[in-house]
Each structure stands twice: as C-alpha cells, then as structure tokens.
Amino acid sequence: MSNQQISGQVVAGKMSRSKEIAVVAFLIAIGAVLRMFSPAILGITPNFIIAMYCLAIVLLRPSIGPALGIGIVAGAVSMIFSKSPIPYLNLATEPSGALACALLAAYLPEISIKNYSFKPAIATFIGTLVSGGLYVVLNFQIALQLPVTAMQAAFIGVVIPVALINMVIAQALYLPVKNFLFRS
Template sequence: MNTEEKTQVTMVEGTGGKYRWIAMTALFLAIGTILRLVSPSVAGVSPNWTIAMYCLVMILVRPAIPQAIGIGLVAGAIGVVSSKSIFPYANLLSEVLGAVVCAALVRSGIRFQLGKFNLQPAVLGLLTTLASGMTFVTATKLALELPMQMYLYGMIPVVLTVAAINTVITQMLYFPAHKIFAQKGEE
C-alpha cells in the first residue's frame, strides 16, 4: 500500500520564487569576486567588480534595506579575503554603507534617464562606488593614522578613478543582466 502524498510544483514563468534575490545575489557576487581576483591593476587601480555586481542586483531585485545590509555584509566579508588593500577590514563598513546607499536610491523611485535611455545603472554605480570608496579610504586613514597628504592626493584620486570606471562597467553590464534576469512585466 502506497501512502505517499504526491506534491505538485507549479512554476510560473518569469517569477523565480520568493528567494530569487538570494540566488541572484550569490551569483553576481561570485562573478564579481572572480573578476576582482583576476583583474590586473593599472597604476594601482582596478575596477571594484563587487560594487558593480551588487548595484546590478539592487536594480534587478529592489531589496529592502535589511536585505541590502545583508548583501553589504557578504560583499564586505568577500572584500576582506580578496582585497589587495593594506586594511581590508574597512570593507565590512564600506560595502554595507555602499549597499544601503544603492538600495535606498533604487527604492526611492528617482529616475535617471536621458530621453528614453536608462542611466540608472551608471548613476548608481557612480554614487555607490563613491559612498563605499570614501568610507573605505576614510576608515583606512583613521585606523592606520595615515598622513593627510596620502589621503588627499593618493587615496581619494583612486576612489574617483574607480568610481568613473564602475560607472561605465555597471551601465554596460546592466543591459545583458536585465535581459537575462528581469522578471516579466518589468519595464
């Protein structure tokens, strides 16, 4: 006598389930980590792929602020182990702040467009990288008691350069990511 109940799973095309954001976050952060590890530095500067990737996640899944804090903590922990910095622990603070800034901007509903062209990825990549990067270099300066000249003329220019690079990268990666991962019914 077979007493097993049969379970029916119904898949609705284009939804992905309640925890889709977790899977997407894990995928994008893994890609960002790999790219961060293999990207060469040019004059000590390389893109912050982690920030670009979690910006894309924020745009695609629109997480709540507590979820963004979790994303930032994971990104920060990844940054601690994959950073080329002299003070990698600053990633724990800077990535949380960057993720919260990004999520808050996404959830604010502010549109960044040039005509019909969506500039939200570029603007979020720029602002998030600036928030995270400035937090990172300021925490590093304070923790290691670095001279102000090093902070002003060595660290801040790197943040500005990485922010410019991330602006372009986030915008370029948005269109294929949106095409692959956006839910049906989105614009």
Template sequence: MEKRVVIKEKKAGLTISDVILVGVLLATGAVLKFFVGSMFNAGMKPNFVIAMYCLAILIIKPKLSEAIIIGIIAGAICQVLPGTPYINLISEPLGTLVMSILISLPLKFKPYSLLKPILGTFLSTLASGLAFLGVLYIAFYAGANVETIPFSAFIVMILLTAVVNAVIVQILYIPVKLALGRGKDD
C-alpha cells in the same frame, strides 16, 4: 460578468532566484577584483564587487535591510581577497545603503530612469571608497609612524573605480535584466 481584478502581492523578502543572482554576481565581482586588481600595486585596488552588488540591487530591488545584508556579505567576500582586513565590512554596507536609497527615490522623469544604473553605481562606489579611505586613515595612519600613501593617489583610484564600475553596470543592466525576464523599470 464580473470585472476581474489582479492583485499583485507585495514581496515578503528575497526569493531563491534573487539570492542565487546576488551570489553569482558577487562571485563574479570577487573574481574580477582578484585578477584585475592584482595588476595594481598602489596600496588600494579597484573593487568590482561594488559593481556587482549595485547591479544586483538594481535588478532585485531589495528592502533597505536586505541591501545592507548584501553589503555585509560583499564585505565578507572581500576579506578572503588580498587587501586591507576588516575595512570592507564597513565600506560595503555603506555602498549598498547608498545604492538602495538612490534606486528607491520616486523620481519618474526619463533621464533619471535611463541613467539610474550609472549614477547610482558611481555614487555608491564613491561612498564605499571614501568610507574605506576614511577608516583606513583613522585605523592605520592616524598617529602611526608609518609612511602613508598620498591621499591624492587614493582619490584617483576611487574615482577611476567609480567610473569603471558605473560603465560596467550601465552596460550590463539592461541585458541582464532582460535575460532574467525582469521586464520594464518601475
């Protein structure tokens, strides 16, 4: 008898089920951003689209280029929601880039693998939020004769959104992954 060898093929790109999952999660984030975000009137609103693309990236583990495309799509979705135009087209790809890099780190110790969803989402939300804030200040407030919203108000909103997004993803990660039959972590 010959020894059987199982060869696992490398993934060539996103599968149809991956694309559908990303679409459903981004749509969920858009609905949350629209309805929950409409309760805030502080110049900046929490962005739950970030939580959903972080969850998608954690589950499907896309290549870096695919993650950036997810970020561009997330930024485009944010354009149809109330908010400041165009800035999300910069901030969301940056958030997906951070998440993709963080999940690809070859750290194998147990605390990191258990906390990867919460840490990755928190840091991705911070990166996206700070990029949004930076572009906002450069594009709209630098040299303009307008009354700016205090920087501290934005920072508080970014930190609160990062915490909420991180908790949402940490809670949803394992049930969604198991429901999709994605098995154990790598």
C-alpha cells in the same frame, strides 16, 4: 518593495526569493573572480565586487534590510579577495555602499533617454564613492593615522577612477542582465 510595485523600472513580474538570492550570489561571485584575477591598471585595481552588488541592488530593488545583507556578504567576500592592507574594513564599507545604492535605486527619480535608464550608472557611482570614501577615511585617519592630504590623494587618485569604472560596468551590464532575468 516588490518588482510589481515599481512601474516600468523593472519588468513586471515577481522573482522568487531563492532566485533573487541566487542572482546576488552569482553576481558577487563574478565580481570576486574578476577582482582576484584582474591586474592593476595604472596602479588601480577595479573593484568588480562593488560593481556587481550595485548591479544586483539596482535590478532587484531590495528594501534596506536585504540591501545591508547584500553589503555584508559583499564585505565578507571582499575581505577574502582584498588587495588592501586592512581588509576587515570592508565589513563596514561595503554595507554603507550597498545602502547608498539601495536608497538611490528606490528614491532617485528615473533619469532616462528613450526608456534607457541611467539609474544604474548613478547609483553605482555614488555607492562606490560611499564605500571607497569610507574605506579611505577609516584606513587613513583611524588605522594608519596619515595626513589629510594623503587621504585626499587616495580619494581622487583611486576612489573616483574606480567609481567611474564601476559605473561603466554596471551600466553596460544592466540592460542585458535585466532582459535575461525578467524575460517573459
């Protein structure tokens, strides 16, 4: 789906493929640096990589294939900067989160107040829940074989707060980044 096909959601005008790749790479790199140097807040480290790839997806509105590619790259980068015990699980979880975000960016009806879209917040929140939820299930049920109560506690105590933080980050950055990228 090109930017020109999305009436009023992303500014009219087509971005070159190389510029789209640069935007994705830049945002994921920013997320990686922030993740690497951010301290834990009440035991939770925000996952800026997810926030940034969701922001890229909401801005660029890639089709399913490129969205999965963004997720795979984000998963590989997440492995390097992971603070989790089983970092390679990111290769499954990040593409899943990217796919969920891309589907919401493409098919969720516009939710806005006076042309201020809340789609970035919703898509990022759900994308983070999918990624984090899958990570918790894979980590706790398959790898560590811990009880369901531990999985539920991790989801409520870590995944939901991280999803809320990512939602705020993506929403706050959406309009300034969109205006910068798509200025006439």
